[in-house]
Amino acid sequence: MSLLEVTDLQVEYASPRGAFKAVDGVSFSIERGEIFGLAGESGCGKSTTAFGISRLLRPPARLAGGRVLFDGQELTGMPELAFQAFRWSRMSVVLQSAMNNLNPVMRVGSQLTDVILAHEPGTSARDAWSRAESLLALVELPADRLRSYPHELSGGMRQRVVIAMSLALRPDLIIMDEPTTALDVVTQQGIVRRIVELKKELGFAVLFITHDLPLMLEICDRIGIMYAGKMAEIGRADRLLRGARHPYTQGLLRAFPSLTGPKVRIAGIPGSPPDLVSPPAGCRFQPRCAHAVAACSAAQPAMTAADAGGSVACHLYETEEAGHEPVAASRQR
Ligand SMILES: Nc1ncnc2c1ncn2[C@@H]1O[C@H](COP(=O)(O)OP(=O)(O)OP(=O)(O)O)[C@@H](O)[C@H]1O
Ligand SMILES: [Mg+2]
Structure with a gap:
């Protein structure tokens, strides 16, 4: 059994122009100790997917369908109460803006011990404090920082505190949505390196979202590529790097030097993603795809298994037998 199994997740946003599905039938799983x-x-719906899994959706968003199984549950x-207990102890969430959500009038130490005491009320104040000290050590911050207020810390230090907090109850899964995007590159690298080391030491799994595709290819075991609310391809990071199947993944990879900076339009793929209120018929990527055939505008491609445990939703692969050269790759210019 996988640690996390997401099946046919659907999230709808109400909008003045009509409701649209920002996540439309997304399925994937995360294994124990894996970085996905x-x-x-x-x-394309990455944050909406993360919010759907962690039940952070608020209006105008609503869960419109699908199932999320965590360790079979x-x-x-x-029920909300059961989920609250679950939230920090089995699964925690680190968002891009999380460092700004620290309570400005509470010392870092009290915020860390609050998390521990709320979930493990039998813990003595002294034990909670010493656990908070070791949590800071995990993220390479000195223990005396427990007495600091958030405004006395740099952005990088605050984000380290948030990561320490996410680790406080030793969860099995940490959802990280652009955990370092607000920070400078050197600080980002330090924090990401530490997350990977901690993952090896503590064995948690991570759902990792970033615009930094090279970084993602370096640290992730497997990667899911989303396009316009759907999963286009899932594969091992090394396999994607050697031979992505979906034309969209190929375009993203070609474009990646421009992805290392702030959010920019992707240079490698002409056009832009569709309006989700009225998406194109068939494959949503078809209007931008250099390899599109008649079938592509007729029907949505289903996710089909490919070699090396990967899967791809593209008509070019549907008739292909496992082991053949990927059609799209062979046609690549
Ligand atoms: N609060 C909201 N109200 C209406 N639409 C929203 C809201 N939040 C997101 N959306 C829409 O849902 C779709 C998916 O957005 P989402 O934030 O999940 O994308 P993302 O992949 O995380 O993007 P980014 O890389 O910019 O973070 C987009 O079309 C976006 O405009
Ligand atoms: Mg996002």
Whole structure:
């Protein structure tokens, strides 16, 4: 059994122009101790997927369908109280802006011990404090920082505190949505390196979302590539790097030097993602795809298994037998 199994997840946003599905039938799983990345252009539904899994969706968003199983337990229907207990202890979330959500009038140490004491009320104040000290050590911050207020810390230090907090109850899964994007490159690298080391030491799994595709390819075991609310391809990071199957993944990889900076339009793929209120018929990528055939505008491609444990949703592969050279790659210019 996988640690996390997401099946046919659907999230709908209400909008003045009509409701649209920002996440439309997304399925993937994460194994214990695995780093699973979600990639794709801005607006493709990565954060909405993360919010759907961690039950952070708020209006105008609503869960419109699908199932999330965590260690065999259904999360989607879990009563709120049970989910709150679950939230930090089995699964925690680190968002890009999380460092700004630290309470400005509480010392870092009290915020860390609050998390521990709320979930493990039998813990003595002294034990909670010493656990908070070791948590800071995990993220390479000196213990005396427990007495600091958030404004006395740099952005990088604050984000390290948030990561320490996410580790406080030793969860099995940490969802990280652009955990370092707000920070300078050197600080980002330090924090990401530490997350990977901690993952090896503590064995948690990570759902990792970033615009930095080279970084993602380096640290993730597997990556899911999303396009316009759908999963286009899932594969091992090394396999994607050697031979991505989906034309969209190929375009993203060609474009990646421009992805290392701030959010930018992708140079490698002409055009832009569709309007989700009225997406194109068939494959959503078809209007931008250099390899499109008649079938592509007729029907949506289903996700089909490919070699090396990967899968791809592209008509070019549907008739292909495992082991053949990927059609799209062979046609690549
Ligand atoms: N609060 C909201 N109200 C209406 N639409 C929203 C809202 N938040 C997101 N959306 C829409 O949902 C779609 C998916 O957005 P989402 O934020 O999940 O994308 P993303 O892949 O995380 O993008 P980015 O890389 O920019 O973070 C987009 O079309 C976006 O405009
Ligand atoms: Mg996002």
